[in-house]
Amino acid sequence: MPVSRSSSGLRRQLDVAVVGGGVLGLAATDALLRRGVDVHCFEGRPPGSGQSGGLTRSFRHRHDDEELVALAAESLRGWRDWERRCGRRLIGPEGAAYLGMVAPDAAGLRRHGIEHRWVRPAEQDSVFGALAPVDGPLLSDPTAGAIRARRTIDVLAGWVRDRIIPAHVHAVSVPGDGDGVELQTADAIYRARSVLVCAGTATPRLVAGVGLDLPLSCALHVRPHFRVRDGGDGEPLPCWVDRSGQFGETVYGSPIGRTGRYVVGLIGEGVDVPYPDAALPPGTAMEAYVRRVSDYVRAALPGLDPEPVGVRVCVMSKLPAGSDALGVWHTAGVGAVVGHNLFKMAPALGELLADTALGGAVPARLRRLTDRALGVAAAPVRVAG
Ligand SMILES: Cc1cc2nc3c(=O)[nH]c(=O)nc-3n(C[C@H](O)[C@H](O)[C@H](O)COP(=O)(O)OP(=O)(O)OC[C@H]3O[C@@H](n4cnc5c(N)ncnc54)[C@H](O)[C@@H]3O)c2cc1C
The missing domain is CATH 3.50.50.60 (FAD/NAD(P)-binding domain)
Structure with a gap:
C-alpha cells in the first residue's frame, strides 16, 4: 500500500x-x-x-x-x-411496477426516453402475477430490477x-x-x-x-420478507411501489434474487432515533409494523405467503x-x-x-x-x- x-x-x-x-x-x-x-x-x-x-x-x-x-x-x-x-x-431482469401513478408521474420517463408502459388491470398478470386485482393501471418500468x-x-x-x-x-x-x-x-x-x-x-x-x-435524520425501519408461494420458480416478480392506498398502506417491495423470497416495507415509515445506534424509545412496538405489512400482503399480494419468514431492522436516513x-x-x-x-x-x-x-x-x-x-x-x- x-x-x-x-x-x-x-x-x-x-x-x-x-x-x-x-x-x-x-x-x-x-x-x-x-x-x-x-x-x-x-x-x-x-x-x-x-x-x-x-x-x-x-x-x-x-x-x-x-x-x-x-x-x-x-x-x-x-x-x-x-x-x-x-x-x-x-x-x-425483474422490472418494476408502480400502482397509484397518473400520467404526470411518467413525464420524467418520457422526457428521458426510458422504456415504460401503462398496463390495464385486465393485463396486470403480465407484469405482476402475485398481485390481487387492482383499480387503475400499473406503470411498468421493464429495465428496472x-x-x-x-x-x-x-x-x-x-x-x-x-x-x-x-x-x-x-x-x-x-x-x-x-x-x-x-x-x-x-x-x-x-x-x-x-x-x-x-x-x-x-x-x-x-x-x-x-x-x-x-x-440528516435517522429512523429504524422494519423490512419483513415473505415466501413466494410458487417457490420463485414462475415468472420473476417485479420490484414494487404501491402509492395508491387501495390496500390500506403505501409500500415498496423487491424480490431477493431467485431465492423465492420477497421483501415488503412501508414507504418512509420508521421509528425516529436521534442517532443510528440509539436505543429504541421505550414502548416501541416494532411488531406492529410487521403486522401492518403482513396485513397488506394478505390483501394485496396473494402470490406471497403472508406469514413473514424473516425480518430485518435497518437504519433509514432522510434529508x-x-x-x-x-x-x-x-x-x-x-x-x-x-x-x-x-x-x-x-x-x-x-x-x-x-x-x-x-x-x-x-x-x-x-x-x-x-x-x-x-x-x-x-x-x-x-x-x-
Ligand atoms: C430499509 C432500506 C431499504 C432501502 N431500499 C433501497 C432501494 O430499494 N434502492 C436503493 O437504491 N436504495 C435503498 N436503500 C438505501 C441504500 O441502501 C443506501 O442509500 C446506501 O446503501 C447508502 O450507501 P452509503 O455507502 O452511502 O452508506 P453505508 O452503506 O451506510 O456505508 C457507510 C460505510 O461507512 C463506514 N463507516 C462509518 N463511519 C465510519 C468511520 N468513522 N470510519 C470508517 N468507516 C466508517 C460504515 O461501516 C459503512 O460501511 C435502502 C436502505 C434501507 C435502510
Whole structure:
C-alpha cells in the first residue's frame, strides 16, 4: 500500500482519501482508481456494513424529481458496465411496477426516453402475477430490477481491495497549518490532499469537524420478507411501489434474487432515533409494523405467503425533502454525501463524487439536487404532461 510515512511513523501522507466502504465509498474509490488517482478508502468494519448491508435493493427509474430520473438512467448504464467488468449479473431482469401513478408521474420517463408502459388491470398478470386485482393501471418500468446488493459490495470491494485501510476514522479536520485534511484513526494520523466522506449515517458527525451542518435524520425501519408461494420458480416478480392506498398502506417491495423470497416495507415509515445506534424509545412496538405489512400482503399480494419468514431492522436516513433526496457538499478539501435510496445511483454517484474530490467543488447538477433536498429550491422538478 503506497502510503508514505513521516519519520515518527505516527503521521502518514495520502493523496485522496475516502471515508466509508459502503456502496458509495467503494464506487467513488473505484472511479478515482480508474482515473489513475492515488486513493485510499478507510473502512472500520467489513465493507458494506452500514445501510448497504443485506441482499437486495430496488433499481427503479421513476422519481418525482426528473434530475433523479436522469441520474438513474445514467446509473443503469454504469451498472451494465460493472456487469461487463465482473462478468456477473448485478441487476436482475425483474422490472418494476408502480400502482397509484397518473400520467404526470411518467413525464420524467418520457422526457428521458426510458422504456415504460401503462398496463390495464385486465393485463396486470403480465407484469405482476402475485398481485390481487387492482383499480387503475400499473406503470411498468421493464429495465428496472432487483439489485444483487451483497454481490455488488463483494465485486466493488474486490476491485479496490488493496486500497482499503481497515481503520475507523474518529475525526476529520482541517489542521492549524491549513495543509490538507487530517484524519484521526486509532493508530495513526493521516493527512490527505482531498477527502470524500461517504460514511452513511456517520457522515454528519464526521464533517461537523470542518464546519458542515448536514440535516440528516435517522429512523429504524422494519423490512419483513415473505415466501413466494410458487417457490420463485414462475415468472420473476417485479420490484414494487404501491402509492395508491387501495390496500390500506403505501409500500415498496423487491424480490431477493431467485431465492423465492420477497421483501415488503412501508414507504418512509420508521421509528425516529436521534442517532443510528440509539436505543429504541421505550414502548416501541416494532411488531406492529410487521403486522401492518403482513396485513397488506394478505390483501394485496396473494402470490406471497403472508406469514413473514424473516425480518430485518435497518437504519433509514432522510434529508428534509424526503425519501429520494440526496445531498453533496464540499468545503476546505472535504466532500460529503448523504441521502436515501442511493444504492441504485452508486455507479453515477461514484463518478460524480470523484469529480467533486478532484475538482474541489460540487458539480452543478448535484448542487441543484442538494438545494432541493434541503427544501431551498422549493418544488422538485416535475413536468406536467
Ligand atoms: C430499509 C432500506 C431499504 C432501502 N431500499 C433501497 C432501494 O430499494 N434502492 C436503493 O437504491 N436504495 C435503498 N436503500 C438505501 C441504500 O441502501 C443506501 O442509500 C446506501 O446503501 C447508502 O450507501 P452509503 O455507502 O452511502 O452508506 P453505508 O452503506 O451506510 O456505508 C457507510 C460505510 O461507512 C463506514 N463507516 C462509518 N463511519 C465510519 C468511520 N468513522 N470510519 C470508517 N468507516 C466508517 C460504515 O461501516 C459503512 O460501511 C435502502 C436502505 C434501507 C435502510
